[in-house]
Amino acid sequence: MERVRSAVYLEEKIARGFLWASVLVTLGAMLAIVFHILEQGLVHVNWTFLTDEPRFMGKEGGIFPTIVSTVYLILLSLAIATPIGIMAAIQLTEYTQKGPLVKTIRFATETLAGIPSIIFGLFGFAFLVLFMGFSWSLLSGGLTLAFMVLPTIVRTSEEAIKSVPLSYREGSMALGATKWQTVWKIVLPSALPGIVTGVILSIGRVVGETAAVILTAGSSLNIPTSVMDPARSMSVHLYILAMEGISMEKAYATAAVLIILIFIINTIANRIMRKMSSNLAA
């Protein structure tokens, strides 16, 4: 009896040890990556690096055009995906919730979320770059990225809309508002923080995407002046710097900028989410 009991306690201890270890390894991996990149990269990040043109394929100079291109890609893809995503979410939550069409739409959204980015890249290349004749451009890249983030926006918007209490809608309808007036004036404003969180998380995805961007927007280092110009995002720039061995120093610096950007994006998303949950609780 005594032996059985001590075996149980030993197992308990080992198990706890394993669980703690798995968390520590995870935290350790995260810290190792972030600290290494920031430590090696931040020393090369300064105002000139952010605002200067790259020279010799990025071996010297800064990353200004890639920042501009990244911002354009974010604006373009979200300008397309946000309205479509929110409207799709409204349709799925407020208008029709059942039936074969809704099932198909849900299946398609889930499928879209699972498709690897390189497939999006291939598709963007075949459909937008070649078939539609947009060539390697901000437009091709922006559209491809819009398709990629669409499921995220639909899903987060749906969650946000669903969390709006039913009584809000009933109150509005009772006052004689139409269905759409209720959605537009009551439901959407209440769901806004959740929707914004989804959009912000999508920005993170656009910033980090490489494979699909390189196949659709190209890798030109010039500052794009129209949506038909090719462009190189920061992630693509980092990939090329590192893989072609152009400059490890600049690669570290670019990676550090990317990590800081993601850190800012996550922090903003968390702030909004926390505010939202405290609002709902109130």
Add this chain to the structure above:
Amino acid sequence: MRKIHETIIEKLLLFSAVVAVLVVALITYFIFADGLPVMQKYGIAHFITGSDWHPLDKQFGLLPMIAGSFLVTLGALVIGVPLSVGCAIFLAEIAPKQVTRIIRPAIELLAGIPSVVYGFYGLVILVPLIRELFGGRGFSILGGSVVLAIMILPTVVNISEDAIRAVPREYKEGSLALGATHWQTIKKVIVPSARSGILTAIVLGMGRAIGETMAVIMVVGNVATLPESILDPIRTLTGNIAIEMGYAAGEHSQALFATGIVLFAIIMILNFMVTLVPKRVGE
């Protein structure tokens, strides 16, 4: 007047919802239209079982890449799943509040870090480390597996944790009341009850690992041959497309779309497997 206004909006909403369906249909059509003809011409068997990839000599064997994708994914699961499920159990069952407050943002940051940054870290740290510890060139299945294990962590942790938290309290209380220790309860009651959710998490993580491109390219060496050990370099299906798409033309380009079809098929099978997982125990 108001009636027309509302009808137009409803049409617009419906159209937006259908966009996702259209995009999926377009993707399927364009990948297959470009990849299928060359697959039919040389035979599907040539693509799936051929082990020589010499696209300029009309040798389109994708077996090394299929093997590469699966091996590197398997490695990622072997390393990543115990870690992730461990983290999930810890977060749901054991973690004090303050610890959770540190771990959760850390996992979110891990989820947000661009894949190319992981690849870069693998290239500058992991590859030289493997080279020093085990010999060889360092670009290897092992390197790819470690990088992917970290990358799938957030997905598997989040979904498993939700599954574990969804286990009814009574199960746990009943087990503890019968005198089981906390770990016995976790092992015999909580994890088995959350089994389907954890399985879903693993399959989704697997999908992410197979679909990952840039991070893998940077650490696996991209040699299109069948590997003999985990220290050998490999090439994945995704890498095959990304590396050669830039300069491929004619049948070579079509063969890359065929690679896309194979990848697409694998992902669809995985997605289908997720729907097969029963939602609750006993269903």
